[in-house]
Amino acid sequence: MTETDFASDLERAFREPAPGVDTAALERAILGRVERANRQRWLVLSTASALGLAIAIVTAFGSGFVALLREAWRALGTMELHASGASSAWLFALVGLIVLASSIVRAARDA
Amino acid sequence: MARYATIPSGPLAAASDIKLAQAAAGGDRAAFAELVRRAAPHAWSTLRRMGAQPALADDLTQDTLLVALRAIASYRGEAAFASWAARIAAREYLQHIRKNARVMLTAEPVDADTPDDPAAAHGARLDLDNALARLKPIEQLCVSLCHGAGFTHDEIAAELDIPLGTAKSHVTRALKKLRRLMSGEEEEQRA
Numbered sequence: 001m002t003e004t005d006f007a008s009d010l011e012r013a014f015r016e017p018a019p020g021v022d023t024a025a026l027e028r029a030i031l032g033r034v035e036r037a038n039r040q041r042w043l044v045l046s047t048a049s050a051l052g053l054a055i056a057i058v059t060a061f062g063s064g065f066v067a068l069l070r071e072a073w074r075a076l077g078t079m080e081l082h083a084s085g086a087s088s089a090w091l092f093a094l095v096g097l098i099v100l101a102s103s104i105v106r107a108a109r110d111a
Numbered sequence: 112m113a114r115y116a117t118i119p120s121g122p123l124a125a126a127s128d129i130k131l132a133q134a135a136a137g138g139d140r141a142a143f144a145e146l147v148r149r150a151a152p153h154a155w156s157t158l159r160r161m162g163a164q165p166a167l168a169d170d171l172t173q174d175t176l177l178v179a180l181r182a183i184a185s186y187r188g189e190a191a192f193a194s195w196a197a198r199i200a201a202r203e204y205l206q207h208i209r210k211n212a213r214v215m216l217t218a219e220p221v222d223a224d225t226p227d228d229p230a231a232a233h234g235a236r237l238d239l240d241n242a243l244a245r246l247k248p249i250e251q252l253c254v255s256l257c258h259g260a261g262f263t264h265d266e267i268a269a270e271l272d273i274p275l276g277t278a279k280s281h282v283t284r285a286l287k288k289l290r291r292l293m294s295g296e297e298e299e300q301r302a
Binding site: 006009010011013014015016017018019020021023025026027029030031033034037 | 140143144147148151152153155156159160165169172173176177180238239240255258259286289290293294
């Protein structure tokens with residue numbers, strides 16, 4: 001066997017698959033892992049979006065609601081609802097709603 | 112895992128590696144599946160020839176193709192995708208060796224047939240995989256890096272942290288042994 005023959009034999013042999021290779025099993029395993037990684041990524045994005053929404057809801061309704069309750073409690077005591085207090089509660093709710101809307105938009109864009 | 116549908120490989124099989132890589136970079140899963148079909152056997156074979164056991168070769172082939180998917184935008188099509196992936200596979204294996212304190216490089220060949228094997232005893236012509244299994248692990252690794260994964264001698268020396276001359280001599284010695292084993296020269300000499 002000449003040097004050239006050996007070199008081309010070796011090159012060809014290295015390109016051949018080694019015995020025992022199971023291409024179908026490898027393909028299934030690799031694509032399965034990609035699928036799982038995508039699912040995990042989606043889960044992380046969804047969780048982050050849900051968390052954003054929850055914060056927005058708490059901001060929108062939580063502060064406003066607490067303020068409203070406080071006003072209502074005070075109104076019960078004085079038997080009248082302070083116009084300024086009610087306005088500030090609704091202002092809180094409005095800001096919360098804006099945050100909620102921006103959160104939804106961001107979540108939709110990320111997805 | 113097994114529920115992933117098999118993609119019809121008709122038009123994809125004819126597509127070039129670079130077209131498939133561009134499509135895969137854009138999120139086309141069928142294109143990536145075709146690339147996996149092309150590259151996985153070569154990556155696995157490279158790992159086995161470097162000295163990885165089958166289960167390790169399975170794991171590292173999976174890791175390799177996931178790394179390849181993440182870096183797919185950097186594939187320029189200068190070499191076949193399978194060769195590009197084989198280089199990644201080789202690096203994954205080298206990383207594995209480093210983590211395992213080079214135990215594998217100092218071990219004796221484990222896949223070699225026993226000395227009582229008639230084929231070995233009579234210097235019969237062997238195929239590449241049987242011949243590689245008869246080399247010292249470091250020779251097997253160096254020659255596979257050089258001829259299987261396309262590393263230069265400089266790259267081998269750098270990756271294995273050995274002098275360039277040592278890397279060259281491992282490759283040369285391995286090639287001499289492979290030539291003898293693959294051509295059955297021992298038999299010829301006896302005759």
